[in-house]
Amino acid sequence: MLAFIKRYEGLWLFSRSPAVILAAIMAFGIILGAILAPWIAPINPYDLASFSLMDGLLPPVWDEFGSEKFLLGTDDQGRDMISSILYGARLSLIIGISAMTIATVLGVGLGLAAGYFGGRFDAIVMRIADIQLALPAILTALLIDGIARGILPPEMQQNLRVTVLIIAIALSLWVNFARTARASTFVQMNKEYVQAALIQGQHPLRVMFVHILPNILGPLLVIMTVDLASAILLEATLSFLGIGLPADSPSLGTLIRIGMQFLLSGEWWILWIPTLFLVALVVSINVLGDFLRDVFNPRLR
Amino acid sequence: MVYFIVKRLVQSAFVMLAVAFLAFSLFRFVGDPITQMTGVETSVADQERLREDLGLNDPYALQFARFTGDMLKGDFGFSYRTRQPVAEMIATRIPATLELGIVALLISLLVGIPAGVYTALRPRGIATQAILMVTLVGVSIPTFVIGIMLIFFFGVQLGWLPTFGRGGTVRLGGWETSFLTVDGWRALILPAFTLGVYQLTLTMRLVRAEMMEVMRSDYIRFATARGVPMNRLYFKHALANTMVPVITIIGLQFGGVIAFSIVTESVFQWPGMGLLFLESIRFVDIPVMGVYLVVIAFFFVLVNLIVDMLYVVIDPRLRIRDVS
């Protein structure tokens, strides 16, 4: 840990930028809320008996028709908005982080190797990437959903939608990593330090991960942060197109999709409160990502 | 170079075949076309007959062989939903999607690259912080929400721009274009912006990252020390060196633009391929979905081929690797 701090002295920059501090607080707050949702949320949105349609469409507490029982109001089912959002952030983060992690590992690994080995291996990886790119995310999601339903027994399928979404989103994101890693690796391969390592006869894995990887992290980190955000948004978009999560398992994206119906009907809180939350989450992730990139790449200071 | 192109063309054929295969395998999971083709009063026996007639009861391998075989012969089949020839349906929708995509991509590059350069050169400036913040918020709101908000603000409240469709188009041969009429351009603005805003942010951030990296590199430092004028330095030396990743990103963005055009077209009722594809999913119109995917695969293969060739042109060092 000490060595880490010593290496990345830039971490001390942290205290110098109010935006970064603010972003860190926001991200930390939302993540903490998401983790603690089962303990701090007033109701459990998955427990159908814990809310009632009779409380439906109540505005937030500061509105004259609001109720103190529901600080941010309720949706069209009578679900408490705070609880939905806490659980929603939890689900969105699980989906986003899992999908991004899978995509990063898969994409960077393949991209590095393709750039390093070149030739036939490179061609095969890049053609697989082409195939992947040619299948829009909506189709990948349909495909995986379909395969899962074909293979698994019905009682397992209900809980499967989240996994299906994670895999579908990861598959539609890995190509970004692979192609960027590959292009950057090509450039690095001609640099003296790599050539030197190769002449020394170092193991390819060592060259790839110890020498090349740290030097291509800049663009990759940008993609990672942008893609964590887009993974969360992609889930919302898939819901909008009708193949995301069912409405009774709320992610932030699903909440926004449901809220869209109330864009003009006066119940603004059903759309805008989850949207505000999503924006806050995504923006703070991105700000932190930028900051981390600066830290990992001390030359940029 | 010729060898390179021929090799890539052969590979591309395999890519298209693989896409066709994957596409075809997933159709079985989309739903049942028969229930979508017939009315509620149609008897079960009549439904079964239709299923038999369409060959949906045949073994899977036979159906796939028939699909690819017909396609290789140039026979793209007929839509289950409208009974029209699929080739014609897709062909009439291609111009709408391509024009929308090109304008979105242009917005993304023409705004994204200068913004990326600017924010890299003035990393602590107020304007930089503002640009970064606004674009971040922009990409944090789902595309469909942005689209609907734009429609209601510019279309309904202000009444400046149309809310749906392509407006006035002119037919040039088989190509229906929006570029030649004022109405056509007016109708293009909102959807192209909606589609471009995400790509714009990605471009800007990537150019910024690359640019900052390059600016710190030794040869720029030497150039600065030698007294090369700053403007010349930024735009000739520094920017040129960010081109490899930027070209990569254009290739990638083409994918993003096509994928997200499905959402944008659905929000703006834009009569392109994406909208057709969504309708085809709803009606389980297998022939249209299949051909759509193969056509999309073709575009990808083409763009990737061009991108790879540009690499070779821009950075001659890469040429050696590819030939070896």
Place this chain on the structure above:
Amino acid sequence: MSRTLRKSILLGGVISMTALGVQAESFHWASTTDPQTMDPHAVNSAPVLSFLNNVYEGLVRRGQDMAIEPSLATSWEPMVGDNGWRFNLRQDVTFQDGAAFTAEDVMFSYQRASNEAADVRSWFSPVSEVRVVDDFTIDFVTSAPNPLFPSSIANFMILDKDWATANDATLPARDAENFATMNVNGTGPFTLSSRDPGVKTVLAPHAAWWDTAQHNVTEATFTPIGNSATGLAALLSGEIDFIQPIPLQDVAQVESRDGFKVLEGEETRVIMFGFGHEHDTLLYSSDVTDANPFADPRVRLAAAHAIDLASIDRVLFRGKIEGASQLVPANISGYSDANADRPAYDPEMAKSLLAEAGYADGFSFGLKCPNDRYINDEALCRAAASMFAAVGLDADLSTGPVRDYWPQLREDDFDMYLLGWSPGSFDMEHPIRFLMHSQDDEKKLGSWNFGNYSNARVDELLPLIQQEIDADARQAMVDEVVSITQDEVAYIPLYTQPLIWAAKDNIDLTQRSDNFFMLRWVTVNEAN
């Protein structure tokens, strides 16, 4: 529909007749789905039939109040000495290409529409023979007495024999398209000027139409707009004059704006829950695995008592739905006035019924719902699941698009499911035939009775109802069927689906309860 609105329609009719030919009125309208074909016999679906009713006509047609009235037939009567109906045809009717209309065209259209390639052929299953008597008389012979036959063929559209033959469109397109897929030649008030499928379809008046035009439209443009928010924006920005439907929650927004109006009515579609009557065990239960509690009518009744329709109406439907006691709404012929009560919301009763049936602690089961078929279908099912949970019925809800939903119902993959039914013939016999009679593929009965509800007396009554000429005797039998199915809780009818259209203030039009939009009743007035 409000009284003032009805008046304004009549008034509009008068104005238009005087103004006709004076001003050119183009009219733009939108709906969610594009008619997939222009062939009147190829697809039996509401978007197609609704659209083509502006272009083609049947022997009979429905008026503004849905009553059957003469169209290409001026009169009809039961045949003498045979089962069936004789239609006397209108003379001096011309098709849009100028050809004269005769009995041969009806004969040809019958052969075309009853062919295996036609999706509408089920309308003609009672018909055993059709005979042309002379140029303007035709007999439809049925295998049994069939009092409902004339009203069951209101959407059977007549096309020109010579035109179809000359253009190689003698049968509806099956694989490839044919001439009739993209072109029309009917006798109706409008004809096609251009068609770009999925994008834009333009209609123009048929100058030689036999009836007096009550509209003043000189050009009508139809655009499908799938996204409801975009459609609403198109109306509010003035780009279109009329849209069907708009989302319930946006009614207040449209009404609050100057220059727009909302037309509200009730569709003929009743939304209901159905059960897997026939299953031995539940498919999706985690606690009851050796029995099917829904086989017990007490459990089905408990489910009915668990539903708080008043809250559903207030929150989800903004007070715009009417509860349903049976599978048709009150404005449909055959509606059983004697059985107009529906089970009240009574969770205590539900719990005690469950206890009586041996499920005092409730049980879990799978509830399937579509999410793109009916208004608020998904929200309704989520609310119902929450209400079921309150009495111990733990519903495991799974929702999906219809393209995937119907196959699941066909494969018997549910414990309980949601269904909406609109009687195509506008008579109670229709849901009895499709939803209450036991499944019988041979006789083509009970084909949408997915849970296979089965009652010998209901099966026995259906053919009698179909053949009974005497109205009172027929109603008595219908009442008996409704009473049996209510006692046994064959289904839980919930409510009649509301019908919400929106238009600019200067447009007068008629909202028919089958959700068909008829251009011939549209008047475009001077905009204020």
